[in-house]
Amino acid sequence: xxxxxxxxxxxxxxxxxxxxxxxxxxxxxxxxxxxxxxxxxxxxxxxxxxxxxxxxxxxxxxxxxxxxxxxxxxxxxxxxxxxxxxxxxxxxxxxxxxxxxxxxxxxxxxxxxxxxxxx
Amino acid sequence: xxxxxxxxxxxxxxxxxxxxxxxxxxxxxxxxxxxxxxxxxxxxxxxxxxxxxxxxxxxxxxxxxxxxxxxxxxxxxxxxxxxxxxxxxxxxxxxxxxxxxxxxxxxxxxxxxxx
Numbered sequence: 001x002x003x004x005x006x007x008x009x010x011x012x013x014x015x016x017x018x019x020x021x022x023x024x025x026x027x028x029x030x031x032x033x034x035x036x037x038x039x040x041x042x043x044x045x046x047x048x049x050x051x052x053x054x055x056x057x058x059x060x061x062x063x064x065x066x067x068x069x070x071x072x073x074x075x076x077x078x079x080x081x082x083x084x085x086x087x088x089x090x091x092x093x094x095x096x097x098x099x100x101x102x103x104x105x106x107x108x109x110x111x112x113x114x115x116x117x118x119x
Numbered sequence: 120x121x122x123x124x125x126x127x128x129x130x131x132x133x134x135x136x137x138x139x140x141x142x143x144x145x146x147x148x149x150x151x152x153x154x155x156x157x158x159x160x161x162x163x164x165x166x167x168x169x170x171x172x173x174x175x176x177x178x179x180x181x182x183x184x185x186x187x188x189x190x191x192x193x194x195x196x197x198x199x200x201x202x203x204x205x206x207x208x209x210x211x212x213x214x215x216x217x218x219x220x221x222x223x224x225x226x227x228x229x230x231x232x233x234x
Contacts, residue, residue: 031220042123042210042224043164055219089162095220107154108222110164 002026004111006092012117018080021114024073025094031055033108034067034077035091043091049075082118089113121146123211123225131231132201139186140196140228142211150216153194155185158208158227170194206232
């Protein structure tokens, strides 16, 4: 079974430029998550999709970040314009669990991440 | 507020010995799930073990076990017979019912296994 695919693995840009990250989840996984992991910290959820609808985007800086999952499969996360503090690893994850019941394992499967450096 | 705390930024353990990684949490929600993930230098998050808040027994998965103390709100990870390949970042995470399945992560603990 193929895992979560992300690209690019690495990206270096200057501040105020734009960047886009792509994620293809595990086949059949309805739920897709984008996490931001700043160096030395745990991942922080940016946005969660269930199929092609947004479930939670409360921590997404909407003035500069956007994300879409048009056909309910792969997803794109965009940053425009980038700031120095956006330097981080952007992790995509997917799961079978749609409702997220805490009493099920329904673990998230993560991709290898996209490392962004903003100069 | 729902919060996960990992107080050990870094830990060292000798190969073949056991090690405990601490995790405490704060929630008033009675229904939740606790997870541990491993993140090697490659960056991918690898699921290790899960414990539900209503589970009566501590979870075990091979060399991993979860020491779940509900009253103390702690969910420590125990790794037995440490191996060099266990060197990585370890994250404790929680999921709450009716929050869409998202995980809330702690700050992580970096484990180094010495030969």
